[in-house]
Amino acid sequence: MARLRWTAASVVDARYETPTARTLVLDVPEWLGHLPGQHVDVRLTAEDGYTAQRSYSIASAPDGTHVEITVQRIQDGEVSPYLVDVVAVGDLIELRGPVGGWFSWDPVGVDPVLLVAGGSGLVPLMAMVRTRQAVGSTAPIRLVCSVRSPDEALYLDEVGALPHDVPVVLAFTREAPSGSERPAGRVTLGELGRATNPAETVYVCGPTGFVEAVATMLVTLGHDPNHIRTERFGGGRA
Amino acid sequence: MSDMSYTDGNLLAGPLSDLFTVDLTIATTTCAGCGKVDRVAALHVYVVGEGYVARCPGCGDAVLRFLRTPTQVVLDLRGTFSLRVPVADDTA
Numbered sequence: 001m002a003r004l005r006w007t008a009a010s011v012v013d014a015r016y017e018t019p020t021a022r023t024l025v026l027d028v029p030e031w032l033g034h035l036p037g038q039h040v041d042v043r044l045t046a047e048d049g050y051t052a053q054r055s056y057s058i059a060s061a062p063d064g065t066h067v068e069i070t071v072q073r074i075q076d077g078e079v080s081p082y083l084v085d086v087v088a089v090g091d092l093i094e095l096r097g098p099v100g101g102w103f104s105w106d107p108v109g110v111d112p113v114l115l116v117a118g119g120s121g122l123v124p125l126m127a128m129v130r131t132r133q134a135v136g137s138t139a140p141i142r143l144v145c146s147v148r149s150p151d152e153a154l155y156l157d158e159v160g161a162l163p164h165d166v167p168v169v170l171a172f173t174r175e176a177p178s179g180s181e182r183p184a185g186r187v188t189l190g191e192l193g194r195a196t197n198p199a200e201t202v203y204v205c206g207p208t209g210f211v212e213a214v215a216t217m218l219v220t221l222g223h224d225p226n227h228i229r230t231e232r233f234g235g236g237r238a
Numbered sequence: 239m240s241d242m243s244y245t246d247g248n249l250l251a252g253p254l255s256d257l258f259t260v261d262l263t264i265a266t267t268t269c270a271g272c273g274k275v276d277r278v279a280a281l282h283v284y285v286v287g288e289g290y291v292a293r294c295p296g297c298g299d300a301v302l303r304f305l306r307t308p309t310q311v312v313l314d315l316r317g318t319f320s321l322r323v324p325v326a327d328d329t330a
Contacts, residue, residue: 053252097252102261103248207242212242231248
């Protein structure tokens, strides 16, 4: 097996998902495919040689040499403001990946999957949903998204248009859309649901506090801790 | 309120690929401090300058430290009693 190397990726398209989050479509000539849930490391080098490196989850299903990442701008961050506000189509960025085999879903699997997203933790989970659709998987899948308000929600139209065999709970924690039946508030035990199938794997991604709270709730609901896979962000370099 | 300033071992996948061709985040560690067994991906990781300190979720001891300088990678595993890495069964 070859060691992963840093490689140049070109930005071939870009779109804003929210005022503070942007999806970059990258072309990576050496890309060998990925599993949904994996991430890439991005490295920026300033003219004086200073480098900054961050990890971003892959948002897209495998699609040849194209890879999408969705970057949430972090106030006072070193890398995310550049990727959200500055980088342009045609620019090159340095990338290493895909990496991370633990927080990944193999679409040949048939066992049920529960995906629980906090904020931009939706990105790798959306890659799983998109891959399931792309390969025609029939693995039962449920999606629970927790987000502060509609204008901070990623992929809102796409999530709202998912087919009926992908049940979705959208939990707005601070501000619900007008006319919403669900009042604003945190994800509840009822929305996560009791463990009914011991083979069900749960993927939880979001800020550290969210992930710890949800993981505790899942264990309370009878989910096997060995079947709960978590990815936390926050607390790293901004 | 407990400390929530950590991320987790998934973040080490890229940095550890500087040294290893297998994905170490799916390996399991046994903490030398308390004996707890965890996936590397589940360790609590604190970013310290250009380095990473991965702590046991059970006792908080440093299980693995990783530092990359321009010319060296320093991996400190004194907090790890053992590291088990899944590999393909070559007897099958």
